[in-house]
Every structure is written in C-alpha cells, then in structure tokens.
Amino acid sequence: MRIITLGLVMAAALTAAACQKGDGGAGQVDGARIAAADANAEWLSYGKGYSEQRFSPLDEVNTGNVGQLGLAWFAEFDTDRGQEATPLVADGVLYTTTAWSKVYAFDAKTGEQLWSFDPKVEGSKGFHACCDVVNRGVALWKGRVYVGVLDGRLIALDAKTGRQVWSVQTTDTSRPYTITGAPRVIKDKVLIGNGGGEYGVRGYITAYDAATGKQLWRFYTVPNPTGQPDGAASDKVMAEKANATWSEGEWKKTGGGGTAWDSIAYDPQLDLVYFGIGNGNPWNHKIRSGGKGDNLFLSSILALKPDTGDYVWHYQTTPGESWDYTATQHIILADLSIGGQPRKVLMQAPKNGFFYVIDRATGQLISAKNYTNITWATGVDPKTGRPIETPQARYQGEANLQIPGPLGAHNWQPMAFNPKTGLVYIPTNVTPFAYTDDTGFSYKPGAWNVGVDFLTNALPTDAATLKALTAMIKGQIVAWDPVQQKAVWTVDHPYFWNAGVLTTAGGLVFQGAAEGQFSAYDAAKGTKLWTYKTGNGIIAAPMTYELDGEQYVAVMVGVGGGGQISAPASMPQRPRLPGRLLVFKLGGKAQAPAFPEPARPEIDLAMIQPSSGDTKNGFAVFHQHCQVCHGPNASGAWLPDLKASPMLMTADNWKGVVIDGASASRGMASFAKYLSPKDAEDVRAYVIQEARNAVALAQPAAPEATQGAKAPTPKS
Incomplete structure (x- = not known):
C-alpha cells in the first residue's frame, strides 16, 4: 500500500x-x-x-x-x-x-x-x-x-x-x-x-x-x-x-x-x-x-x-x-510512498492552480501538476521548481x-x-x-x-x-x-x-x-x-x-x-x-426553522432626485473604487444593493455616506480621501442608470414600466 x-x-x-x-x-x-x-x-x-x-x-x-x-x-x-x-x-x-x-x-x-x-x-x-x-x-x-x-x-x-x-x-x-x-x-x-x-x-x-x-x-x-x-x-x-x-x-x-x-x-x-x-x-x-x-x-x-x-x-x-x-x-502534512520510497511530504494547492508535493524536511520539490485548467503557465520545471x-x-x-x-x-x-x-x-x-x-x-x-x-x-x-x-x-x-x-x-x-x-x-x-x-x-x-x-x-x-x-x-x-x-x-x-x-x-430529529423572509429593500425610481453627474466618469470611478465590495456594474446585492438603497434618493444622502462617512460605523468608510464630491455624484448618476437598466432587463416587454417602477431586489 x-x-x-x-x-x-x-x-x-x-x-x-x-x-x-x-x-x-x-x-x-x-x-x-x-x-x-x-x-x-x-x-x-x-x-x-x-x-x-x-x-x-x-x-x-x-x-x-x-x-x-x-x-x-x-x-x-x-x-x-x-x-x-x-x-x-x-x-x-x-x-x-x-x-x-x-x-x-x-x-x-x-x-x-x-x-x-x-x-x-x-x-x-x-x-x-x-x-x-x-x-x-x-x-x-x-x-x-x-x-x-x-x-x-x-x-x-x-x-x-x-x-x-x-x-x-x-x-x-x-x-x-x-x-x-x-x-x-x-x-x-x-x-x-x-x-x-x-x-x-x-x-x-x-x-x-x-x-x-x-x-x-x-x-x-x-x-x-x-x-x-x-x-x-x-x-x-x-x-x-x-x-x-x-x-x-x-x-x-x-x-x-x-x-x-x-x-x-x-x-x-x-x-x-x-x-x-x-x-x-x-x-x-x-x-x-x-x-x-x-x-x-x-x-x-x-x-x-x-x-x-x-x-x-x-x-x-x-x-x-x-x-x-x-x-x-x-x-497538509502526510507520509506517502513515492517511487517505492517513504517520503515525508507537504502538500498544497495554492491559488495559481498547481498541486505541489514537497519534501517537508528540505523544501525540495517532488512534483507539481495543475489540478484544474489554467492559462498563465504550462507547467512547473522539475529542476528549478519554477512555473513555465x-x-x-x-x-x-x-x-x-x-x-x-x-x-x-x-x-x-x-x-x-x-x-x-x-x-x-x-x-x-x-x-x-x-x-x-x-x-x-x-x-x-x-x-x-x-x-x-x-x-x-x-x-x-x-x-x-x-x-x-x-x-x-x-x-x-x-x-x-x-x-x-x-x-x-x-x-x-x-x-x-x-x-x-x-x-x-x-x-x-x-x-x-x-x-x-x-x-x-x-x-x-x-x-x-x-x-x-x-x-x-x-x-x-x-x-x-x-x-x-x-x-x-x-x-x-x-x-x-x-x-x-x-x-x-x-x-x-x-x-x-x-x-x-x-x-x-x-437519527437526529431536531428541526431548524426556515429562515424568515427578510424585508426587501425597495425605492421608487420615479422619486429619485435627478443627478447632473457624468455617468461615464461614474462608471470608471465605480469600478476603480467600489466594485470590490459592491460588484461589477453595481451587481452586488449581498452587501447593500446600491440600486435599491435609500441613499440613492438624493445627492445629499449619497454624499453623506460616500464623502461624509455617515455609515462608517457599519463598515462603509468615507471616501473623501479618494473621491471629490463631484466624483461621488458621478457614481450616483451611474448607479441610477444601472438601477433603471435592471428594471428594463427584468421587464423587457414593458419598457414604459421604468416610470414609477421600483428597483428590483434579490430573491432568496
């Protein structure tokens, strides 16, 4: 064995x-x-x-x-x-x-x-x-x-x-x-x-x-x-x-x-x-x-x-x-038989896609192969241990x-x-x-x-x-x-x-x-x-x-x-x-109750204060500063869904959070060090655009529904 x-x-x-x-x-x-x-x-x-x-x-x-x-x-x-x-x-x-x-x-x-x-x-x-x-x-x-x-x-x-x-x-x-x-x-x-x-x-x-x-x-x-x-x-x-x-x-x-x-x-x-x-x-x-x-x-x-x-x-x-x-x-540490010889090994499958088997006493590479399809390298050189x-x-x-x-x-x-x-x-x-x-x-x-x-x-x-x-x-x-x-x-x-x-x-x-x-x-x-x-x-x-x-x-x-x-x-x-x-x-008999349906955030898009912001710049600023937490194209709904957030309703509300740090105690820090008030308003204009696009995608047969419609919310 x-x-x-x-x-x-x-x-x-x-x-x-x-x-x-x-x-x-x-x-x-x-x-x-x-x-x-x-x-x-x-x-x-x-x-x-x-x-x-x-x-x-x-x-x-x-x-x-x-x-x-x-x-x-x-x-x-x-x-x-x-x-x-x-x-x-x-x-x-x-x-x-x-x-x-x-x-x-x-x-x-x-x-x-x-x-x-x-x-x-x-x-x-x-x-x-x-x-x-x-x-x-x-x-x-x-x-x-x-x-x-x-x-x-x-x-x-x-x-x-x-x-x-x-x-x-x-x-x-x-x-x-x-x-x-x-x-x-x-x-x-x-x-x-x-x-x-x-x-x-x-x-x-x-x-x-x-x-x-x-x-x-x-x-x-x-x-x-x-x-x-x-x-x-x-x-x-x-x-x-x-x-x-x-x-x-x-x-x-x-x-x-x-x-x-x-x-x-x-x-x-x-x-x-x-x-x-x-x-x-x-x-x-x-x-x-x-x-x-x-x-x-x-x-x-x-x-x-x-x-x-x-x-x-x-x-x-x-x-x-x-x-x-x-x-x-x-x-993971294990003792394996490799080539008929017992080896004390260390095993890791890091982010780069290769599975490494390493001698844990010396650090010598024993083998490395990709455990999934990857595009950045074709293999690992067994002599140097370096990726190709x-x-x-x-x-x-x-x-x-x-x-x-x-x-x-x-x-x-x-x-x-x-x-x-x-x-x-x-x-x-x-x-x-x-x-x-x-x-x-x-x-x-x-x-x-x-x-x-x-x-x-x-x-x-x-x-x-x-x-x-x-x-x-x-x-x-x-x-x-x-x-x-x-x-x-x-x-x-x-x-x-x-x-x-x-x-x-x-x-x-x-x-x-x-x-x-x-x-x-x-x-x-x-x-x-x-x-x-x-x-x-x-x-x-x-x-x-x-x-x-x-x-x-x-x-x-x-x-x-x-x-x-x-x-x-x-x-x-x-x-x-x-x-x-x-x-x-x-034979366990306990019953965990179903999770209660959380209140779904909703805003009336028709009631949003219009923005004079530049949506093109807002798109760029959002993806530079915001997407890592709120998802590309404001697609995130697990952290607050910006497309359905009350802070979107007015420029003052938005600035209060993004620039003034009104929600810092809840993990949303002020971005005043990185964004100007104009940048922040440009992002609001862009998110409003994404909110309206989301409604249009959800109701393709009724484009007129964007008037007075409510922003879509995630479904459990």
Whole structure:
C-alpha cells in the first residue's frame, strides 16, 4: 500500500496522553494531545491535529447509513455576514467563532450555550477587510481559548467561563491590517499572522507566550523598505536571501504585502512549523518592483523553527507574483510512498492552480501538476521548481483574460486528505479575470492598491455575452491523487464559491454549497449520497467528533467572503441571513426553522432626485473604487444593493455616506480621501442608470414600466 499514515508511531506513543482530559477543567489541551488528534477521534486544532489533514477515523456514519443523518441540534447567531470557522471540540465542549470575531462555547451533546464573548470590533474596521468580516476559528491550550480579532488583537479567554485573560495588539493600528485566520499553539507559543495585502501593509508572523501574551519572536516576510534590520528573527535570511530579490518600486511605500493570513501546519518530529505567505502589494509586479526580482517571500511556503522563528527553508510557488496568486492556502502534512520510497511530504494547492508535493524536511520539490485548467503557465520545471509562464502571462498593455483570476483556482476553503483512499479533496474554482495594467496608479494609503485596472472587468451589458461569461464560471470538488498527480473524480457545482471539506474513515467527503445545501459524497467515487437543505449558503469546512459512542458532524452556515462580495453576479441572489451552526447525527430529529423572509429593500425610481453627474466618469470611478465590495456594474446585492438603497434618493444622502462617512460605523468608510464630491455624484448618476437598466432587463416587454417602477431586489 502506497499511503503511510502520518505519525503512526508517534500517535501510538501518544495514545495515553490523548486519552487524558487534563485536570477536570475545560479545554485542557496540550501539544501531545493535538499531535495525537491526527490519528484519533478528537478535533483539537483548526485542521484537526497539527498535520491539518482534516481526516477523521470515525466511521459510525458511513456510505451505508449516511442517508439516516438528521439534525441533532442547532444554534443561530446574531451576525449575518460570512461564517468561515471550523469548530473545535474538547472534553464535551464545542468552541466556534462567527463574523466580527465573536466566540461561542456550547455543550457539544445538547447544544446548550455555555458562554459567548464579543470583542466589540468597531464597525468601521470592516472597510479594511478585503474579503468580509470573517473569522476562521480559535485555538485551545491548557484551559484557554485564543482568538485573533479583525482589528489585529490576539485575545486569550478562560475556556470555562469565556472571561478575557489577556489581550495584545499584534498590528500597527495606523495601517490597514486585519486578522481573520485561526491561531495555532505550539510549545506554549501562540502563532498568528495577519491580512491586508490588498491595501498596503508589510506581512509578518508573530509568536506570543500562551500564558502571558508576551511577544517572543517575529518573522517579517518581505524586506524592510528602509533597508535596515528589524531586530527580528527574519533579519539574517533577509540579508542573505530576500533583500536582493526586490528592486525599486511602489513596494517601498505600500509595504510590499506578503501577509500570512491563513495556513499553518506543524511537524513535531522535525520540529518545523510551516506558513503559507500571501500576494504582493501592489499585485502588479511591474509597479511593485519594476518588474524585477522574485520578491521573496511572496507566494511562498516558509519552514521555521517554532522556538525561535529561525528560517529553515522556503519554496516559492509563484516567483515575481503579479496576479494575487497567494500561497496562503491550506497546507497538509502526510507520509506517502513515492517511487517505492517513504517520503515525508507537504502538500498544497495554492491559488495559481498547481498541486505541489514537497519534501517537508528540505523544501525540495517532488512534483507539481495543475489540478484544474489554467492559462498563465504550462507547467512547473522539475529542476528549478519554477512555473513555465506563457508569453502573455505578464500582462502588458492590452487586457489579458486568464484562468484563474485573483480569487484563485483554490482559495482559503480547506481541502482534506484521506489516507484510506490516498486522495486529496480540493474545493476548486473556475474564475476568469482580465488583467490590465493600471497605467494611472498612485499609492492611496488605506485603500486598495493593486496596480490592476478593474474597469476591464466590468460586466458586459448585453444578456447573451453576460450569459456566455457566467457559463465559464463554476465550482468543483476535485479528488486528486498526490502520488500520480492526477484527478480521480470531479464533481461540478453550479456556483464557484463553495465550502471547505471533511473526509472520514466511513468513506465519506462532506461539503457545503453556495446554493444552500450540505452534502455527503462517496470518497472513492464522488457519488452524492445525502443532502440537507440549509436555506443559506455554506463556505466553512465541516468537522466531526464523537461523544458517548455517537458520531456528530458539525458545520457553520452563512455565505459570504471574497467570492460573494467581489463576484456577486456569479452567485445565488439572496439577502444576508443569520449565521447558524448545524450539528448532525444518525437519527437526529431536531428541526431548524426556515429562515424568515427578510424585508426587501425597495425605492421608487420615479422619486429619485435627478443627478447632473457624468455617468461615464461614474462608471470608471465605480469600478476603480467600489466594485470590490459592491460588484461589477453595481451587481452586488449581498452587501447593500446600491440600486435599491435609500441613499440613492438624493445627492445629499449619497454624499453623506460616500464623502461624509455617515455609515462608517457599519463598515462603509468615507471616501473623501479618494473621491471629490463631484466624483461621488458621478457614481450616483451611474448607479441610477444601472438601477433603471435592471428594471428594463427584468421587464423587457414593458419598457414604459421604468416610470414609477421600483428597483428590483434579490430573491432568496
């Protein structure tokens, strides 16, 4: 058999430690217990154990009886934005987070809420969250729960009561940093990165003492723009390897990017911790670094020593990154038999579309093949490890339509590895994007600074072309053989932005979908075996646990995130709905009520104060500044639908929000730093035009209906 279970010997040695439940307190989790979770039924860290395989040996629920799954219990939350957390379960308590970095603890058997914690993030911070005000979960360690907060804080809570024990500010609050990822704890150190790469920040990873919150080390992922050392763990490798790979360019103003906003894995035997590093800022390599240099450590996997943060090795998936092709995607550790030899490997399917198998001790590339169709490269050179780029990949002048786009062939949604089937299950996106130089680029502090002209990605105005474009976009689960580097089976989804996955020894793969369903598939064949209609889309990865001999499967429900915000025309048109936690078991009889129909926003277009704005300029300004949150052509309906917003009614209302910041507390910051009042009114004129066009498209047989008609609203 070619698959060797990771850490088999170690797991056996740690079985006794895993069975110990601490001193009777809540959340008594340590390193031995997390390491053992890779091979047992516990789910104690974001990806289950340190290897992040998201495979459970539980098999009470299996291909033969999964159709008997029913709802055991559920909880509904007070946040209606995207829900991305993977719950953890320790000693009978389930811990999870919701949007706005709120933390909850439940009795894992009954669903009784034990406590909740609200870090009270200011609504204005939502402006700095490129991809929604989400949170992916907590870490557990020795009676405490650790959460990274959207505004850059790292907070330790008492696992029994939810009381705050300590809080540290991990970021410079004058810069647009955020935290959405789950912390990990290794050897009494809480590890956390940050986000903000689209806006203009300098990425880094930090380790804090789990008991006190004291900073222990920091590793910067891009050089110091001043050229000076930082007094950080990264200083030596920056001088020896990274500094020379950066040339003159806008990165010295923006910070360069390279944020470590998600993936972390740890090998206790090698004592190495692995981080995925994000995109450059600006995205455009020509603007960022004069088109020169590999720009280490952008789009790289970094291996560090957890005690000191010292550099061990790196592998750069996309040298000279220019497309927002992050390598922050899920990292999995496994032991595989390759060419008849056992290999300790690291596996990743980053945004760029290649599946990498890497020796995790040395960083040597073992193999890399594209797991979906891509247009920017034809392969990876096995000798150099570098992608073989197509001639048009580095967009110069004319628009270049490429697959994948910035949302990636695989985004943050976790994949999973099943050692029984030998397959990795990848939530895959097919998302084209037209890359064009932003020839008028100038750094705008605190705003998006990507160096790409978003105007090129405005939606076509005729229905036939729009239909043809959206037909190209879809989602998939790809069951990938990492040894043979080929797909074994693929399931297509009608929408591209779906959920992370879970796989089990019961021969199952679980995944939620954008259209509002949670399904189980045969892990060997891809056949759909069971579906539960959730009434709201799912993007979070499920998990499973066992209590009193019963297996439970849990998933957070609530669509959102970057795909929903940035490409709403390719997603189901539904209003925001409250997030839920759904927990299933065989024979479950609970009933979750249908979501209430939200009030539909409506405005009378005949009553809108006419605008003297220039719609042509408004079109350009909207796509430069507004489309990333409100969708191309004002197509977004999940964040406030501008075409049906009361702020559209008068020039004063519009200016009050866009220029004066009247809605800053709800995440809509003032754009006075970037737009003149005339620009703002031009955008209003353009949105009014789109609102009238939408009515005309909805009622093609009655063009006169634009008089006194009401703007269309999303249908659930």
